[in-house]
Amino acid sequence: MSTVAEPSPFPAELRRRRTERRLSQLDLALRAGTTQRHLSFMERGRSRPGRTMVIRIAESLDLPLRDRNSLLHAAGYAPVYPESRLDTPLLGPVREALEVILRGHLPYPALVLRPYGELVAANSAVDLITEGCSAELLEPPVNMIRLLLHPDGMARRVLNLPEWGRHVTENMRRALANGGHDPRLAAFIAELEGYLPPTTPDPEHLGFAVPLRLATPEGELRLITTITSFATALDVTLAELHLEAFLPADEATATILRARAGSGRGFRSTGA
DSSP states (O other): OOOOOOOOSHHHHHHHHHHHTTOOHHHHHHHHTSOHHHHHHHHTTSSOOOHHHHHHHHHHTTOOHHHHHHHHHHTTOOOSSOOOOTTSGGGHHHHHHHHHHHHHTTTSOEEEEOGGGBEEEEOGGGHHHHTTOOGGGGSSSOBHHHHHHSTTTGGGGBTTHHHHHHHHHHHHHHHHHHHOOOHHHHHHHHHHHHTSOOOOOOTTOOTTOOOEEEEETTEEEEEEEEEEEOTTOOSHHHHTOEEEEEEESSHHHHHHHHHHTTSSOOOOOOOO
16 A cells, blocks of 8 residues: 655745745845745745755754754754764863853853753852842752842842843843744743833833843942854854853942952852
8 A cells, every 4th residue: 555755844844934034035045046936846845955955045044053953854854963962072172161261251240051041151250140049040950041030039139120121031032033933932031021020111211221230238230241152153052052241331340349259159050
């Protein structure tokens, strides 16, 4: 008895990812170095792309490495990009480099995070964030974004929580819009927004320039953050890491943070 082959999921996946990025077939075809007709045939299942074409399309869509592997799988190909454990010898130089960066950022806090805020590593100045947080929120694996905004976490010490918290979640919503369909991230953002008090934005408010105002025993701190990612990584694990570093927004904050250095207080996570 003959069997009917299951239709490939690639056409639907290609169409979904293209429309999520608001690209026309012509736009994507030009980026990928093919024709609109060929792309149309691929989206209708009339043409099966080669592996190289799938990779070019995934690159043209600016998909994360994990999603590029997923698109390859949908087309019937094995993943191209490896996903190594962070504790493997292969990524040993990366771990060492991250430790150097974390130590070099002292006396200011710096964190290495996985997607959705899972803490991988931090320097000793991270006690500025974890101080006074509930023990439950500090149980591994620690989710630092939840800890920042949770009422039993750092949020109780944030003097401008409505504005700063919305700044955090709005940035996450932009990432969700750019990254396409991610139900887990959407649910996480909704959870975080549930922790935040309502706010009415000032007409002159600049949403991209919201410093964190944090109450400490030494006085109020004003902090800004920078985020660094591994843009040229070819390993899924490394590509999904990012470094979040806190910097003083004024000299008074810098003075307090320098004075806290060497106090022996700290929190560290190096789980992989």
